[in-house]
Amino acid sequence: MPQERTEAIVLRGVDFSETSRVVTFLSPHRGRMACLAAGAKRAKAGMAASLDTFNRVELVYYWKDSRTMQKLGEVALIDGYPGIKNDLAKAVYGALPLELAYKIAHENEPSPPLYATMVTGLESFAKWSAGPDVHATWQGLQLLSAAGFAPALDHCARCGRKVDTPTGFAFDGGATCSNCPTDRRLTPTGFAALLALSGSREFCPPLEQTGDIFELFCGFAARQLDSDLRSVRVIRQIYGQ
Amino acid sequence: MLIHVPSVERLIEAFRRLPGIGKRTAERLALHVLSAPAELAETLSDAVRDARSRITTCDICGNLTEANPCTICADERRDHSVVCVVERPAGAMAIEKGGTYRGVYHVLHGVLNPLEGIGPAELKIEGLLERVRRGGVREVIVATNTTAEGETTALYLSKQVSALNVAVTRIAHGVPMGGGLEYTDDQTLQRALEGRTRL
Numbered sequence: 001m002p003q004e005r006t007e008a009i010v011l012r013g014v015d016f017s018e019t020s021r022v023v024t025f026l027s028p029h030r031g032r033m034a035c036l037a038a039g040a041k042r043a044k045a046g047m048a049a050s051l052d053t054f055n056r057v058e059l060v061y062y063w064k065d066s067r068t069m070q071k072l073g074e075v076a077l078i079d080g081y082p083g084i085k086n087d088l089a090k091a092v093y094g095a096l097p098l099e100l101a102y103k104i105a106h107e108n109e110p111s112p113p114l115y116a117t118m119v120t121g122l123e124s125f126a127k128w129s130a131g132p133d134v135h136a137t138w139q140g141l142q143l144l145s146a147a148g149f150a151p152a153l154d155h156c157a158r159c160g161r162k163v164d165t166p167t168g169f170a171f172d173g174g175a176t177c178s179n180c181p182t183d184r185r186l187t188p189t190g191f192a193a194l195l196a197l198s199g200s201r202e203f204c205p206p207l208e209q210t211g212d213i214f215e216l217f218c219g220f221a222a223r224q225l226d227s228d229l230r231s232v233r234v235i236r237q238i239y240g241q
Numbered sequence: 242m243l244i245h246v247p248s249v250e251r252l253i254e255a256f257r258r259l260p261g262i263g264k265r266t267a268e269r270l271a272l273h274v275l276s277a278p279a280e281l282a283e284t285l286s287d288a289v290r291d292a293r294s295r296i297t298t299c300d301i302c303g304n305l306t307e308a309n310p311c312t313i314c315a316d317e318r319r320d321h322s323v324v325c326v327v328e329r330p331a332g333a334m335a336i337e338k339g340g341t342y343r344g345v346y347h348v349l350h351g352v353l354n355p356l357e358g359i360g361p362a363e364l365k366i367e368g369l370l371e372r373v374r375r376g377g378v379r380e381v382i383v384a385t386n387t388t389a390e391g392e393t394t395a396l397y398l399s400k401q402v403s404a405l406n407v408a409v410t411r412i413a414h415g416v417p418m419g420g421g422l423e424y425t426d427d428q429t430l431q432r433a434l435e436g437r438t439r440l
Contacts, residue, residue, distance in 0.1 A: 012356055018261035043417060049428040053356065053389045080428050085389050088396035095355030102356075230358030237360035238397070 003073065004063050006030065009118050010055045011102045015041075022069065023051050024102065025059065028115035032105035035061050035072040050077045053098065054084055056119060068107070083126030090125060092238055093132035095231035096218075097121055097139040103225045104147040113146045120202065130206045133214040133239075138197040138204035140217055145198065149224045153195055156180055166191055169216050171223035183219060187211045249275065301372070303348035303365045305330045313337075313345055320344045325382040326369060326398060328352050328391065332384060344382070347372065352390040353397055361397065369398070373405050380408045387414050387432075 008025035011032070016022045019041045024034045040047040050057050060073040084090045101118050105111055121139035128135045144150060155162050157173025158180035166175035168182025175191065176182045186194075190211030197205065197213070218232045249271060256267035274282050298304065299311035306312070313319060313333075323344030327333050333346045349364045361367070372378060381402045385391035399409045415433030416425050425433070 017263075043420075044424075046424060046426045049387075049426045052428075077427055085392055086396075088393065088400060091389065091393040091396065092353075092355055099356055231355040233358050234353070234355040234360035237362055 002063050003060060004030075005058065005060050007056065007058050007078065007115075008033070009098075009101070009115070009122070010051055010053050010057060011098050013051055013053060021048075021051060023072070025057075026101050026105050026111075026115055026118055028112040029110045030063075030107075031109040031111045031114075032102065032107050033061075033070060034068065034107075035059070035070045037072045037075070040072075047072075047075055049080075050075045052080065052085075054081050054094065054122065055079070056081070056122065079123075081122055081126045084122065087132075089132040089239070090128070092231075092235055093136040094122075094125055096136045096229065096235065097125075097143060099229055099231045100140050100143050100221060100225070103227055104143060104149075111146075114143065117142045117146045124204055128204065130208075131210075134193075134197070134207055134210055135204050137210070137214050137217045138200070140221055141194075141198050142201065144221060144224060150198065151175065151194070151220055153191075153198060158182075169220070171219045174220070184212075184216055186216070190216065298348075302333075302346045303350060303368060304333050304346055318343075322377055322379040323382065324369070324372065324378055324380070325384050327384050328386060328394075336384065344380075347381075349385070349394070352385055352388075352394040354390045355393075364394075366398070366401070370401055370405070373402055373407050378407055380410060382410050382412060384412045 006027045006029060008027040010023060011026050012024040013021050016036060020036060020038045021040045022034055023037050024032060027033050037047060037051055039045045040051055055077060056079040057075050057077055059075045062071040062073060064070065084094045097118070101114065105114055121142065125135050125139065141150070151157070151174030153175050156166065156175065156177040157170045158176050161177055163175060163177045165188065166186050167178045168176040168180070169184045169186045170176050170181070171183045175186060189209045190213050193207050193210040193213050196207060218229060222229050222232070252271045252274065253267045256262050256270045257264060262270070274285065295307050296305050297309060299306045299309055299314055301310045301314040304311050304313065308315070320343050324347050325336060325342060325344055326347045326349060327336070328349055328351060330348055333348060336342050347365070347369045349366065349369070351359055351364050353359060353361065353364070369381070373381065381398065383395040383398050385394045395411055402409045413436050415429065415436060416422060422430065
């Protein structure tokens with residue numbers, strides 16, 4: 001059974017037994033990877049703190065092709081992102097990119113761009129001081145883009161015609177022209193914000209006017225991934241978005 | 242073989258549903274129950290059925306109880322102005338075992354977990370806020386676990402309870418009693434240093 005070492009982000013963790021947890025990581029070379037952390041909840045294991053969601057860790061695991069769940073050997077913390085966890089709004093909105101990454105990434109499929117996008121997003125969010133909805137939208141757009149789900153912004157998602165000032169947005173493709181059916185109205189402010197957030201790969205532009213692009217993005221992400229986004233439900237409960 | 246008898250398999254399956262019980266342990270427990278005097282099986286099943294039918298959640302604190310309100314909420318000698326918020330009944334039991342806490346409890350029955358779609362509406366948070374709004378509470382101690390979800394819940398409760406002009410405190414985190422610093426993980430040590438107290 002080969003032992004492998006990688007860097008990873010903790011996406012999710014669920015209790016498996018009294019003392020063990022099943023932790024799902026996003027890793028650059030194995031994509032989404034579920035590992036059994038046997039005895040992780042025992043105080044003496046010293047592992048539980050490192051396996052908290054949002055954490056960036058270095059882990060050692062035992063890989064076996066026939067298994068859907070790998071066995072975790074060791075884990076060491078690289079960054080716990082306290083800047084996210086110690087801020088209620090960031091912790092709640094930050095769950096959206098984690099959920100997207102969980103749903104986008106495939107098991108045992110290398111995804112270095114997705115991993116790099118996730119790390120850049122977490123590092124940036126930990127230091128971010130403006131609206132968390134803007135950052136979550138930027139991070140989400142970058143993750144979807146890394147996975148090939150970027151919204152069409154320079155042409156109509158329905159008829160394919162080039163559009164400079166789209167008036168609507170279709171959740172199954174992106175911006176739409178005034179002649180095509182649409183899911184939501186797209187204001188000039190919203191379009192400008194979408195363009196700025198989609199085009200900036202390295203950092204989130206500190207936008208003040210974004211219209212309702214968070215809602216628009218959530219609708220787009222849910223349709224692209226064909227999945228109800230649980231984190232969005234909780235964000236709406238707490239912040240009424 | 243006994244193991245392929247449907248009633249025995251059902252018993253094994255029932256034991257397997259309990260936390261921390263794997264297939265082997267479930268088989269061992271089932272065989273023990275079957276080979277022990279019939280009285281043991283009857284006592285066990287009566288106790289499970291009796292407890293399950295009698296135990297309910299306290300209308301005030303949400304803890305598991307046989308009487309409503311529970312013995313802690315009904316105890317006049319306890320300090321009802323201090324409410325300790327825990328994730329699960331097991332948290333209240335753990336603090337009670339310590340024997341030093343004299344306030345009352347509030348059980349949330351979970352923590353905020355946006356990834357799993359668990360928001361404030363899925364927890365007993367409104368009951369806590371209602372308790373605080375009714376008056377007589379001067380401090381809410383948040384004793385949720387020190388996970389990202391536990392911390393998010395603590396931050397949310399702090400925001401909501403502080404708005405009602407009641408003090409919110411968080412239980413301390415740090416090095417366990419009898420624990421060596423060299424075996425403590427980085428995050429715990431960092432928290433322990435941040436929460437240091439003057440001697």
